[in-house]
Amino acid sequence: MTSIDSLQALTTRLAEFVDERDWDQFHNPKNLAMALAAEAGELLEHFQWLRADEAETLSQAQREAVALEMADILMFLVRLADKLGVDLLDASGRKLDLNRQKYPVEKARGRATKYDQL
Amino acid sequence: MTSIDSLQALTTRLAEFVDERDWDQFHNPKNLAMALAAEAGELLEHFQWLRADEAETLSQAQREAVALEMADILMFLVRLADKLGVDLLDASGRKLDLNRQKYPVEKARGRATKYDQL
Amino acid sequence: MTSIDSLQALTTRLAEFVDERDWDQFHNPKNLAMALAAEAGELLEHFQWLRADEAETLSQAQREAVALEMADILMFLVRLADKLGVDLLDASGRKLDLNRQKYPVEKARGRATKYDQL
Amino acid sequence: MTSIDSLQALTTRLAEFVDERDWDQFHNPKNLAMALAAEAGELLEHFQWLRADEAETLSQAQREAVALEMADILMFLVRLADKLGVDLLDASGRKLDLNRQKYPVEKARGRATKYDQL
Numbered sequence: 442m443t444s445i446d447s448l449q450a451l452t453t454r455l456a457e458f459v460d461e462r463d464w465d466q467f468h469n470p471k472n473l474a475m476a477l478a479a480e481a482g483e484l485l486e487h488f489q490w491l492r493a494d495e496a497e498t499l500s501q502a503q504r505e506a507v508a509l510e511m512a513d514i515l516m517f518l519v520r521l522a523d524k525l526g527v528d529l530l531d532a533s534g535r536k537l538d539l540n541r542q543k544y545p546v547e548k549a550r551g552r553a554t555k556y557d558q559l
Numbered sequence: 560m561t562s563i564d565s566l567q568a569l570t571t572r573l574a575e576f577v578d579e580r581d582w583d584q585f586h587n588p589k590n591l592a593m594a595l596a597a598e599a600g601e602l603l604e605h606f607q608w609l610r611a612d613e614a615e616t617l618s619q620a621q622r623e624a625v626a627l628e629m630a631d632i633l634m635f636l637v638r639l640a641d642k643l644g645v646d647l648l649d650a651s652g653r654k655l656d657l658n659r660q661k662y663p664v665e666k667a668r669g670r671a672t673k674y675d676q677l
Numbered sequence: 678m679t680s681i682d683s684l685q686a687l688t689t690r691l692a693e694f695v696d697e698r699d700w701d702q703f704h705n706p707k708n709l710a711m712a713l714a715a716e717a718g719e720l721l722e723h724f725q726w727l728r729a730d731e732a733e734t735l736s737q738a739q740r741e742a743v744a745l746e747m748a749d750i751l752m753f754l755v756r757l758a759d760k761l762g763v764d765l766l767d768a769s770g771r772k773l774d775l776n777r778q779k780y781p782v783e784k785a786r787g788r789a790t791k792y793d794q795l
Numbered sequence: 796m797t798s799i800d801s802l803q804a805l806t807t808r809l810a811e812f813v814d815e816r817d818w819d820q821f822h823n824p825k826n827l828a829m830a831l832a833a834e835a836g837e838l839l840e841h842f843q844w845l846r847a848d849e850a851e852t853l854s855q856a857q858r859e860a861v862a863l864e865m866a867d868i869l870m871f872l873v874r875l876a877d878k879l880g881v882d883l884l885d886a887s888g889r890k891l892d893l894n895r896q897k898y899p900v901e902k903a904r905g906r907a908t909k910y911d912q913l
Contacts, residue, residue, distance in 0.1 A: 442652055442653065442656055443652040443655050443656055444652055445648045445649075445651055445652045445655075446648060447565065447566075447648070448565075448566065448648075450648075451648060451651055454655060455655075458655065458658070458659070461664050461668075462662060462664060462667045462668055462669070463668050463669040464667075464669075464671070466669075467671045467844045469611050469614060469615055470606060470614045470615060470617075470625075471606045471609060471611050471614035472611070472843055472844060474599075474602050474603055474605070474606045474711075475603065475606075475710075475711060475714075475839045475842065475843040476839075476840075476843045476844075477599055477602065477632070478596075478599040478600065478602065478603050478711075478714055478718075478836060478839055479836045479837070479839040479840045479843060480836075481592075481595055481596040481599035481632075481836060482596065482714075482832060482833045482834075482835060482836015482837060482839070483833070483836060484592050484595065484596065485592055485593065485596050485829045485830075485832055485833040485836070486833045487592070488588065488589045488592045488593075488829065489826055489829040489830045489833055490789035490821045490826060490830075491589060492729070493587050493589050493590075493728070493729070496587060496588045496589040497587055497588060497642075499588075499643070504643060504644075504645070507588075507643065507645070508643070508645040508650040508653075509650060509653065509654050509657070511636060511639065511640060511645060511647060511650060512647065512650040512651040512653070512654035512655075513654060514595070514599075514632070514636055515633075515636060515647050515650075515651055516651055516654065516655070518629060518632055518633060518636075521629065522629060524615075525617070525622060525625065525626070526622075527622070527625070527626040527629060529629060529630065529633050530563045530564065530565070530566075530568075530569065531563075532626040532627060532629060532630040532633075533563055533569055533630040533633055533634055534560055534561040534562055534563045535560065535626075535627065535630070536627050536630035536631060536634065537561050537563075537572060537573075537576065537630075537634070538560055538561055539627070540576070541576070544580060546579050546580060549580045549582075550579075550580055550581050551580070551581040551582075551584075553582070553585045553726035585726045590725055590726060592829075593721045593724065593725040593828075593829060593832075594721075594722075594725045594726075596718060596721055596829075596832055596836075597718045597719070597721040597722040597725060598718075599718060600714060600715045600716075600717060600718015600719060600721070600832075601715070601718060603711045603712075603714055603715040603718070604715045606711065607708055607711040607712045607715055608703045608708060608712075608907035610847070611846070611847070671844035678888055678889065678892055679888040679891050679892050680888055681884045681885075681887055681888045681891075682884060683801065683802075683884070684801075684802065684884075686884075687884065687887055690891060691891075694891060694894070694895070697900050697904075698898060698900060698903045698904055698905070699904050699905040700903075700905075700907070702905075703907045705847050705850060705851055706842065706850045706851060706853075706861075707842045707845060707847050707850040708847075710838050710839055710841070710842045710850075711839065711842075713835055713838065713868070714832075714835040714836065714838065714839050717828075717831055717832040717835035717868075718832065720828050720831065720832065721828055721829065721832050723828070724824065724825045724828045724829075727825060729823050729825050729826075732823060732824045732825035733823055733824060733878075735824075735879070740879060740880075740881070743824075743879065743881070744879070744881040744886040744889075745886060745889065745890050745893070747872060747875065747876060747881060747883060747886060748883065748886040748887040748889070748890035748891075749890060750831070750835075750868070750872055751869075751872060751883050751886075751887055752887055752890065752891070754865060754868055754869060754872075757865065758865060760851075761853070761858060761861065761862070762858075763858070763861070763862040763865060765865060765866065765869050766799045766800060766801070766802075766804075766805060767799075768862040768863060768865060768866040768869075769799055769805055769866040769869055769870055770796055770797040770798055770799045771796065771862075771863065771866065772863050772866035772867060772870065773797050773799075773808060773809075773812060773866075773870070774796055774797055775863070776812070777812070780816060782815050782816060785816045785818075786815075786816055786817050787816070787817040787818075787820075789818070789821045
């Protein structure tokens with residue numbers, strides 16, 4: 442099995458996979474964003490008719506199917522990041538800092554309200 | 560700035576962020592899948608009216624806005640993985656192996672056809 | 678207020694709205710599909726942190742916000758149908774007939790299982 | 796074939812279809828919003844690797860497949876409207892009026908810029 446130990450390794454493996462198939466011609470940012478959103482739709486499909494408690498106790502087979510959908514999302518995200526020159530972990534650090542400002546603990550505690558209505 | 564050097568570190572930081580705000584009550588798998596898909600929709604919005612060539616030459620401001628949407632997607636994906644006990648990089652390795660079988664180089668080369676129609 | 682009494686009337690009004698703004702250049706099927714999916718993402722956002730019972734008892738303000746997102750989805754759907762020459766009600770009749778075959782009452786009753794696993 | 800000549804007729808037919816299968820228990824607003832977004836993801840899948848010009852010249856088979864996805868979206872939208880007591884055509888009239896204010900012809904003409912940046 443292909444062993445992948447970091448986002449950087451995944452980026453490299455995906456670039457090889459795409460290159461072998463001459464698929465880079467399809468992987469412009471617009472198309473990759475669409476493919477990512479389509480995979481997010483497939484993820485939804487697994488959960489749409491489940492009650493919240495059922496969604497927390499998936500069978501082993503369901504969990505593996507969900508894990509593979511999540512892998513699809515990650516892979517298109519990593520491809521898009523590669524094409525745009527975005528560092529996903531850096532961007533996550535920046536976004537987390539922004540979220541700390543938008544959702545201060547004392548105001549956001551226990552509330553799912555959007556920041557502009559807090 | 561928060562420095563994050565791996566998916567594992569991001570997982571830990573997000574768990575702390577959520578815990579401080581008592582948001583775990585909202586983060587069941589069903590809700591996280593919805594939030595992830597909603598962020599994928601926001602990503603689409605950046606690209607929907609752009610021609611393919613415009614999408615490849617984003618301004619610095621557009622690229623940063625897109626990077627922060629991508630961070631949102633990654634963060635909900637990491638949260639979901641944490642709740643379900645999924646290892647995202649492992650799952651990506653498994654999915655990449657499956658894709659190698661579904662899309663053999665000699666059949667898939669240069670074609671965007673879905674595997675069941677190759 | 679603009680009064681619209683049928684999908685056909687909506688189709689005409691939207692074509693005028695788009696024509697006045699010279700937006701037809703942006704409304705190719707690919708872009709319209711993206712815009713529709715982005716609006717579906719905004720719809721999700723209204724429900725993502727709500728429990729099932731909360732989602733059934735929206736406030737008047739929430740319900741109106743949701744209604745306007747639903748209008749956005751319908752409008753892009755109608756635009757896409759117009760561009761592709763699809764009759765949405767006809768297509769719905771065909772799809773409903775297919776669904777009757779895929780989900781026979783005796784097998785599907787009370788079960789949310791996908792047809793290929795019934 | 797089932798003939799459907801209005802959104803109202805579609806609403807009635809769908810309610811019957813759901814009732815026969817005892818599926819109303821799954822059709823709360825949250826679940827319906829997810830199912831709609833999942834169908835929007837399937838719509839994307841048809842267009843994601845196509846160039847804009849290819850998306851405008853679908854084969855007959857592709858067009859029918861797309862039409863059936865669009866029917867799925869419309870049907871979940873109509874179900875959701877039914878459950879929430881929303882009149883989709885009325886809401887579209889209200890939204891169109893709002894869009895006329897947000898996108899005045901003289902400012903929006905020929906530009907795909909979002910209203911808050913016009």
